[in-house]
Amino acid sequence: MGIWGSHLYSVQPEKLDELIENSLRPYEECQRQIHDTVNAICAILQETEQSPPTISVVKGGSYGRETMLRGNSDGTIVIFVSDFEQFQDQKKKQDEILTKLWLCLTECQFTRKMPAKMEVQKSPSGLTLQLSTRSQNIMFKVLPAYNALGLSEKPTPQTYRELRRALDMTKAHPGEFSVCFTELQQRFFHNHPRKLKDLILLVKYWYQQCQERLKGLSHLPVYALELLTVYAWEQGCRAENFDMAEGIRTVLGLIRQQEQLCIYWIVNYNFENETVRNILLSQLKSPRPVILDPADPTNNVSKDKACWQLLKQEALSWLSSLSPSQSPGSSWNVLPVPLFATPGHRLDKFIKDFLQPNKQFLDQITVAVKFIREFLQKNCFRHSRTKVQKTVEGGSTGKGTALKTGSDADLVVFTDSLKSYTSQKNERCCIIKEIHTQLVACQREKEFEVQFEISKWKAPRVLSFSLKSKVLNESVNFDVLPAFNALGQLNSGSPPSPKVYADLIDLYKSSDAVGGEFSTCFTELQRKFVVSRPTKLKDLIRLVKHWYRQCERKLKRKGSLPPKYALELLTIYSWEQGSGAENFDTAEGFRTVLELITKYRQLCVFWTVNYNFEDETVRNFLLTQIQRTRPVILDPADPTGDVGGGDRWCWHLLAKEATEWLSSFCFTDGTGYPVQSWKVPIVQTPGSCGMGIQPLVNEMFAVRSPRTLEWSF
Missing domain, CATH: 1.10.1410.20 (2'-5'-oligoadenylate synthetase 1, domain 2)
Known part of the structure; x- marks a missing residue:
């Protein structure tokens, strides 16, 4: 792994893409040799008489999902055998089929020259095929399977009903027949961009480092981490090009919340069929973390709680290394359980746990906004006759409906120089310039408990700043808007005078004003x-x-x-x-x-x-x-x-x-x-x-x- 292996925790966030390209992606030449060898083996398995009667051969695992790490990685070669007419046949006839496959692959090993070195091993636990090149080694599991999809691209509810029945009849563990859905797993990943797969490489490499640091760390299927990474990207980004540090922070942040993780997809199954609905309900009610295979609803790939607890501590360590300052660093806004997966009777808890802002942060925002409002009222237009009459906080924070992350708010500044709707439209640019000057001065004068950042001033119609927590991933974005005081001194409990609206309507009907243009008033x-x-x-x-x-x-x-x-x-x-x-x-x-x-x-x-x-x-x-x-x-x-x-x-x-x-x-x-x-x-x-x-x-x-x-x- 070069110099990166022992210094992963010291890699700067901006160097993560370089780390992936230089040290984590397999070399193209090695990949080509592996691909050519795998394709040749698949052709032999389908054409040779010694091989069991084969419908098709599908490549899975990290190899099939295109998430192989440089060095050592894994894969599966799944042979859909015509002798298997139902899920149960995999358990009844597997030894016989594996023996035939072993004989076929062993003959291939000694009689065929392949681009990559191959070694076949058969043991009580199954059949493996190791392919090696100069700097790449992939251990393939060779797995005979029932062709559950038939000629269809997507499974039917009947497929999953048969799966449930087979699990009950054979007393197989949930997920034991997930190999039958390898094509669906492969397709799920192929529909996602290359950079997301690079993020998966980074997460898997981080997990490898955890295994080296924690010698007693039990084995967690890397498939669980791959799915968690896909979930983080789908919920928080969906862009083909993104900041790699934000991505890894998000995934590690989810690992920190592993006690709440509940993730599933409905691309291949959903709640419409009663049998599938019951499977899903049972899974979603089980102890967390829950990460369901998008191809097999019986397969919760994240069951090892002890491993997750250790990974949680490691995630905290690396998050600290990625954000050496007091600030937590930016990440995507992703919850450990999607709203879609939250049952109706748990929505109140979902809101409390994930949507309501932190009270301490809200208190800090209140103090900061009060100071900024008073500063503007006291300091704006000190050297002119213009006076700030009042400032009003609107938007989500003003109404009490702010979300935990990235909420919006308005700070409306009413000045006595704006004497009509028209003057607001014509003179706001000059007023915003003055407000911008005073906000910069306010930023210099006061040390807030939250970060106070003024955005680059681009548009003359609006000025923006943000208040961010120094320790939490929470923030509020403010727009500062000058406005005409159309309401005057508003009496509590009394509606505005009809004349206020009559004047607004007359202007709206007689000019090019857009509906709602003066709603800030x-x-x-x-x-x-x-x-x-x-x-x-x-x-x-x-x-x-x-x-x-x-x-x-x-x-x-x-x-x-x-x-x-x-x-x-x-x-x-x-x-x-x-x-x-x-x-x-x-x-x-x-x-x-x-x-x-x-x-x-x-x-x-x-x-x-x-x-x-x-x-x-x-x-x-x-x-x-x-x-x-x-x-x-x-x-x-x-x-x-x-x-x-x-x-x-x-x-x-x-x-x-x-x-x-x-x-x-x-x-x-x-x-x-x-x-x-x-x-x-x-x-x-x-x-x-x-x-x-x-x-x-x-x-x-x-x-x-x-x-x-x-x-x-």
């Missing part, structure tokens, strides 16, 4: 609308936002998704109309939100807490808004802000994801049966909001949307 109202809600509803919002993030990561290249704010409002609407209780079933609420998303083409949602139909200008405008192309979801603080957006965003992509998720484990109770959703109207009308306006208006609205009493079930 109403940040206090947006915040108040959410802050007063029960804690559990805010947790449901966190859950929906976490789900949205996963969709966003998966769909970001396919189209522009609707804003998170639309889903926050939809969640509040679902609760108001369907529950209204401070304590409710989270799975039922989550299901209701997703069902409403699937019905986006009919959605019409609005509130009358800050504006209503009493003022003529506002009334006429609202009637126009709620007859727009669906979905319509009006910002309760700004009637020009339709965050539903009609055809503006790709709701169809989100609806497709929601439809798939409705069959997830999230919407099952402890016994595996589905939970129900709340009864919520899809369409609101002025009448349904208690607005007693003339029947003619309701009739006009009914012409546009006749299905006014549709419900979500």
